[in-house]
């Protein structure tokens with residue numbers, strides 16, 4: 001296994017709509033293992049393949065630090081097939097450091113996709129698990145939490161990054 005580099009905003013891969021996985025081969029399985037290790041090492045509760053530079057529809061999640069009843073799982077080509085209710089939660093993102101903001105999501109979703117073993121799975125999700133998966137599915141569609149907040153807050157974050165960059169250049 002390997003720890004992969006997590007790409008940060010505004011890296012262009014984070015804006016890409018990722019490709020479906022045709023066949024879960026050894027390469028995809030290795031990607032899932034490496035993504036899992038990378039997520040745990042970064043203390044994240046979810047990670048999408050594009051965040052480690054691979055524009056494929058692969059996601060790993062483990063929300064057990066926030067909801068101990070839930071377990072780790074990986075899903076390939078995830079699709080939301082039904083959704084209901086609304087929930088708002090303060091979200092952060094490993095690709096958007098030092099930022100968190102309330103984002104509106106669906107409270108419950110039904111997810112369909114493939115397990116790492118290639119089996120078709122349906123996963124009912126609610127609460128923090130539903131939030132994390134909607135966040136990761138946004139990633140594989142090229143959408144970041146910065147795209148889900150007001151323009152003003154987005155501008156503030158961009159300005160903060162610019163200032164930090166200038167400071168780094170001076171130092």
Ligand SMILES: [Zn+2]
Pocket residue numbers: 092093094095135139
């Ligand atoms: Zn994220």
